[in-house]
Amino acid sequence: MDRTESKHVFVIGLDDFNLAELQTVRNADEYEFHGLVDYDTMVHPPSYPMDAILAEARETLANAPAVDAIIGHWDFPTTSMLPILRREWGLPTPSLESVLYCENKYWNRLAGQEAVPECTPAFQGLDPYSDDPVGDLNMAYPFWLKPSVAFSSYLGFRIDDEQQYLQAMATIRDNIHVFAEPFDNILQYSANRAALPDHGSGATCIAEGLISGRLCTLEGYVHKGEVVVYAIVDSLRASNNVSFFSYQYPSHLPVGVRNRMISYADTILRHIGMDQSPFNMEFFWDEATDRLWLLEINPRISKSHCPIFQIATGASHHEVAIDIALGRKPNFPRNEGRFPIAGKFMPRVFGDTVVTRVPSREGIETLQKQHPELVVHVAVNEGDRLSTLRAQDSYSYEIADIFIGADSESALHDKFRHIMEVLDFRFSDVVPTNYN
Template identity: 70%
Template sequence: MLKHIFVIGLDDFNLRELETVRDSHQYSFHGLVDYDAIVNPKHYPMPEIMAEARQTLAEAEAVDAIIGHWDFPTTSMLPVLRREHGLPTPTLESVLYCESKYWGRIAQQAVIPECTPPFQGLDPYSDDPVADLQLDYPFWLKPTTAFSSYLGFRIDNEEQFRQAMATIRENIQLFAEPFQYFIDQCEHREFLPAEGDGATCLAEGLIGGSLCTLEGYVFNGEVVVYGVLDSLRGSNQVSFLSYEYPSQLPPGVQNRMAEHTHKLLEHIGLDNTPFNIEYFWDPQTDRIWLLEINPRISKSHCPIFQMATGHSHHEVAIDVALDRRPEFPRPDGRFPVAAKFMPRVYGDATVTRAPSESELEALMRLHPELVVHSHVEEDMQLSELRGQDSYSFEIADVFIGAQSHEELHSKFRDIMQVLDYRFSEVVATNYG
């Protein structure tokens, strides 16, 4: 019997990825809430968004599963909508532990303190944020709820701190308001920390090293890690350059990360959901640091898994949502190594040249697995891009496969030469 699966913010690209999963002919995929309302809108009117979602589900022939692959607020919408339809779901409270970077640090400190940097919550509306600060410079400052390093800054001195807090204060309500909406939807608010809300900031000590992401799921209380990917960053240690599979970290380090993951997810009670969790490994000290947890698959990793295993890991999200234990990955891919590259410009500029459709088609004939999403077009100002980090502008996503990591980077360099993006003089950002 055909299963009706609703996908929050469904777009054409991710629909094609969904159609690569095993037994996809048995599924009928339906969009739930428009993409533009979920991905980088100017604001999130959650009562209206939830009302639209509820109406769509109420009018559906059947609702067998509800899934999503976007960040907040999608991840918080899922447990609310699923519990209303009696579907397998993590609790909203356990998801909010993941959504709030501050609450996440509190949970981590309780069970894996060795992976937790010094941290504190801060009120961006304080009359004197400097007087509230307990950490020494330098440190990272970020809203407790955001994504893609939005409003995240490295702070080296008081001037930078005051400037960053002013910027955060002007923009934090984009996520603070919808986060408060979901706090109000909790059935057991007492399970969450008393201190902190969506308008809280997190200040935390610097951590670093080799960054990686563990992809996994929790199914009926069982925590499973099925893949580890390396995340390579630029010199600012914020802007991502590539995600590469499989990880080149030592197997023992990956196993220790998996053990920490089991402890933490069991502690917060996260169940019946995919997840990805980011760690640093400092090879000088052999220290492992946890960065953050996301209660979803990484959409950026879907084409990577499709190239390397033959199937998008949307399959994991579908199986768990349908109350089935996933069987993933399987070695059916075309390449042993695959990656997503994110070429960037470190400052504002005007795009003076972007690749044409014919150039992209020629590249795909040369590299049949290639997927390119260009985010810019000629005469566009980079500062018009939404959802960027505080230091750079991502101009494209480039997915490719190869026989080795060395070949992967060589192919990427060749592809970028052909794409031949060009820009006017680059003007550094305030924090660049």
Template identity: 65%
Template sequence: MDDRKHIYVVGLDDFHLEHLKTVRGSEGYLFHPLAEYSAIVLPERYDIPAILDHARQTLDLAPRVDAIIGHWDFPTTSIVPVLRREYGLPTPSLESILLCENKYWNRLACEASVPECTPPFQAIDPYGEDPLGALKLGYPFWLKPAVAFSSLLGFRVEDDAQFQDAIAAIAQGIPTFAEPFQAFTDLVENPKRLPRTGSGATALAEGIIQGRLCTLEGYVYNGEVVTYAILDSLRGANQVSFVSYQYPSSLPIPVQERMKDYARRLLTHIGLDQTAFNMEFFWDEDVDKIWLLEVNPRISKSHCPIFEIATGSSHHEVAIDVSLGRRPQFPRAEGRFPMAAKFMPRVYGDARVLRIPDPAQIHALQLTHPELSIHIAVAEGMQLSELRGQDSYSYEIAELFIGGEDEQHLHDKFRTIMRQLDFRFSAPLPTNY
């Protein structure tokens, strides 16, 4: 009799299947795809009823359903609790997930539970008669959709003209997320737990926060909030586009402990349980001020290869353990390097891609750097502006995961590898490498 656990993974692709296989005890798991990747990762439209029905058909035919997990952004994060609830698995409530996904609702929860690290904020109706007239925050501030991801439709606004341009862009693009978000709010069991204001079609204006950015990775198990790792997030000169994620964090331990306490207070207030999470904070070193940026009710998939290099296993292990109803035992110091990072080579400006590295080049680099993992996001002949899911200021042409002895070693290795990969474009443009 095959007693392996059947783990269903929303939007599973080959890249993440390989990371799932690195977890301790993976020989005891069978990983199955659940919901089409193309339906949940950057489709033209998120058809939530169709996605859920397709997933139910798969699960109804399954020999057994031991766990359902996901590592993508919205709507995956909301699909998982709906299906776990229906199939009797340990799950966070859908309401608690939506309180994380809606950035305005999450700011209301932050204001109630951790006001000392919550920036000034305001909801703006992008379809109102006079959005500018309703504005109360002073410039500058960030303006973004209440429901979105990866800085999509996020703008730094410094005057009335920029506000009008940004709110128009948000009004045009926000239905992509507002419509599926409403589909999930219709499925909640306790709607009184959700705020009465601020739907998925809301824009969020919030004060500028700054400092050293980091991400807490953790989980909530039977109501206990546990942070098991902190990674530094380095951004470019525009303070928007990410350059790298690095583990472990170099922040002072007392600062890390304060962040962990804020995470515990917020997630307890929201009622989040039985899930992995990641949470982003700024530490303004000059004034010793901590700001909470956002919380995501999932592991950060971008960190999986980082943990493999530095600890020997992807933190998919955490998501699997919690979904199976058991306490994770992660991380362990079993990696190949004391530090690891994900680098995001970016181009600042539009151009046509003339050359990308071929497989032989990449293989030769991996002989020199066995831990190196590369995912190329562009193709020869394409225009950079054809890339989807980018921030408003740059184009991410690839992802590189490498290990190093220290931070300087990591960044030197990144620049050396990018020179050898030899990407070429139709015009000379600034890059971060």
């Protein structure tokens, strides 16, 4: 193909790993992928200077030979930048307002209360800067407390009593600005502010009643008003029932349960006005009561699932994001994978310590000769103290990501344990993990 005919696809925060995943999509040779604002600026920086970030993105796009699509797979603020930039370049896009309903957990619960109250837990918005946080609280202990705008369980705490509540509020108050300030900056771009709640901002907290059960993620898209769920991925948690252990595809949930989740997804996405966007949506199924609980909505594909789909279906679901951004209805997934079951495993350490050994590149490559589908992301270096790692949940430290496939779920878990034994991470202290 003449390269002048290629579609120019700009990817916010593009890194080498996701570039490789993008290149697995069907007809990848018809696309030229370009980075739009670098990875370090968009992923885990100390702050998000949105005016400068958007100015840099606009300059890159203005100097491009063509702009056919703009996509992104990172959380806020990437997801909120997409509708702003797409609107400015006349590209297919969801409304900014529908995306902000997903970004702000408090607003999302308000929408759930209106559209799907039967699967919306008890919740309350709270001001972290209040002079009387205890007097403001109307939730009974225990509950979850988190900022309205954040990701990866950042500043999320289980609260069992008043002392924990006050300590968590103090921690959130000192750090909530990291996401609150860019959220309030992006809010100024809303073309229909009246469509959003008139209370709560990026600096709001949310208290939520505890929900539990078997967790899964619906992967889907909305195209010209049609809501399509093309995959459901099970999320397994560690023994603390908080930290993720693995994501596995396909789901083992009963068909009837999955269909009910899809119906709820359709209802709430129509309620918030979402269109022309991929999404992923997390639900709990409480098996004992047969109750479904909506956990959250993300207006993007899950990047954590990209290699899973590549292993199990033959292509990353970046393909969905590209098609939707180009205004096309996706044709995904296809049964072209190497294994019928695939998973992402997240080896974790439950306790602070120093890393004394990480696997070598040669050691990983030797494992990949035995397991050609294997992808390993090492998240730590020798000498790292785990408590200094960024973007961890409040109860564990994730040291790597392991993507593998197998013929059955038991074989998948056996393969994971074998791989971790060979990788042989070591620490200065004896600490519990989720893999030995």
